[in-house]
Amino acid sequence: MAVRCITCKGRGLCGRPVCPLLIKLEELAALPRIGNRLSGESPPEVFVGRHGYPVVRAGPLVPVGASPGQPALDIFRIISMRTRMIRSELEIHVHDAKKPGRLLESAQHIAMSSKPVETEVSFVKPPEGRMLFDGVLSPMGPGGRIEDMDITGNPSVPRKVDQLVGDTDVRASSAVCELYSSSISIDHISRLLSMGLLGHDRRLVPTRWAITASDDIIGNALRSRVLDMPEMVGYELYSGGILGNHFEILLMPGAYSFELIEIWHPGSAWSPERLWIGSDREGSTGRRSYSTLAGGYYAARLPVLEHLLRIKRQAGVLALREITEEYWAPLGVWVVRDAARAALSSRPMRFESLDEAIRSAESRMRSKSSDWRRYSNAFSRQTTLLSFFPAQGKECVSGREHNPT
Template sequence: MLCGKSRCPIIVRLSHYMRTLVKVKGLNLDGSSPPSVFVGRFGYPYVFVGPLTPPVHGDTSIMDAPELWLGKSIDEIAEIRLSLIRGNFRVKVDQPTGSNRLLDEVRDLALSNLSVEVEMFFKKKPSGVFLMDDEVQPFGASAPIESLKIGSLRLDHRLDKAYHDYDLKASDAVLELYKSSIPVSKIQRAFSVGAFGEYKRRRLVPTRWSITAVDSIISNALMENVRRNPIINEYRVYESDYLDNRFEILMIPDVWCYESIEAWYPGTVWNPQGDRVVMYGDYEGFSGRTTYADMGGCYYAARLAVTERLVAEQRQASVLILREAHPGYIMPVGVWQVRENVRNALRKPPLKFNRLEDALEYMFSKLSIPRGVWMRKSTLLKQVLHQRKITSF
């Protein structure tokens, strides 16, 4: 391929895109929204928002439930997501409830517990460029909405309760819903439409930002728990391989700190035209971080998965995540892939070692990039090895 990939992501997307578009007749579409909504970020604080709906009826909930996608192929995910047509209209992010009927209907849609019948009337036929973003799930064509009809709703009573609590802070709402076993993706969707928070402070949050915000809020709270727990007794290595993304996770018996490093091969999402591997990484110590991670949403998605595991075990550890994104990862599918890949690794029994060197030797044997390259990039490993040298005297 001219783009350097083993398969062209544009062709993969275009085939599914066109298959859906031919089902849209004229300027209206009716179907069952999973439910799903999208809030854009360009032009902030004036943003485009609207429902995502496929031209099919029935239970479409799988189309906006990334927790259920692990194991599906790139083509299967593309087919699921590119079937969704996005209707959009422009609003200011602080538009209050009751002042815009379209926005109120989209907000109600986001709180639904089941698929919802939706009919959209467009100002022009859906079209548009593909969204290429590794933090947001892909979707298909879009068009400005003239009007919108939404069928009967069955609201999730837990989301609805948080929505009608005008004194509850947004972060507290997120944590209460997470503790109630609401899937993270549902919390993120409601968060994006400004469903939480003190009434006068409620805002629409671009979907890309809402995903990271919810991952960050939850993992920050879980970290408070982790820091109080006893330290693990051995070195552990966890693994997962999905969509040509290889994850190796090292847990070290020490106080909480966290580092995530990604290596993108030529022909992948963030290194499409390169001739060498590109690496990104971020680190935080025991007290956490006060600045946004340069890696973006992937850092917080993986941190959520790690803190979930440690809280479940009531243990504490230093954690290093190494990710190799190989050329088979031809197009971005969203930050959920990182969260679910790491969750998948941590659900499996780890390999346990008594010595750090043995754990490192095994972990690096499973990766394609040489050990020395990772060692030079990792702040955590440098600190651990330096500390070991000091204590050996």
């Protein structure tokens, strides 16, 4: 069961109508009782489902009571807060994003806002159903079909967002990169993409697809810039994480490459019975197919590329993600992204050899390299010319713009 669960992640590949792991999680969630009408501040957050595509269910998430705000770093508290996020749903064709009706247009205005938006929603009948857990999305409470919706507050729309939403000549991928360069958050960008507000041919995009697409589009743009940087000299290791997701991220001499190894321990979210290890990778030309590690691959790669740009180096990257039983419920790929960023914000440890770096990483991990080494290509990397001249290499490094503190 564990092998199927880790590769399926709730998508029903086992043939069962409902994922038994998700049923267990839902039993822990005390779902709120809701009437036919709900008002509150959308965080702002919107949801577009994928079932039935191209006719999907879409709408803003509205909290029962006060808006949850930023999640606390405790899984019980996060799930408790997320149960109050009620999905308000319109059944709509994805191409209706081009000429939205009043209700969809209101949802789009919420997606454009950078701050919570006061919203009133009335439902055909009280929201009901299961709590939604997913490997990419944050957990969400039950959903209900919208009868009517009004925005009672003023959305706070950044100027760059307003500009690019109004520009139908710019490609969606270009708009995503321009928004990112203007310090618009990745969550905000994925909302805009999901609600069909970017690009020429505008359409609604299921939220889980939009999240991964945003990570991928931005990552590919950053990689093209990283390839113009000089190569790393020596080995640098970064360590850290959050919520039972621990990263050891090793930067190695050579041209850019990225390899992610995931080590799921028994009792973690998708590996209840036994240890599971998987890996995926890319070289300087990127990937041509979707990663076997799904959205977590792109979420882990983005902070790495951001870091390489900060230190103005390209490198071979080995990212080890170890998931323990502390991460017993899936909370979305934001956890992967934030855990990798937490690791990369640590002080780097420097080593002369790959073996020294791996021994250091092992000292903070539950698993040993003998468990996962055969899943990696890092150990077959050719020795670079600079590695034969460690003294000269250090002199080169000392003159670069890199402040590890």
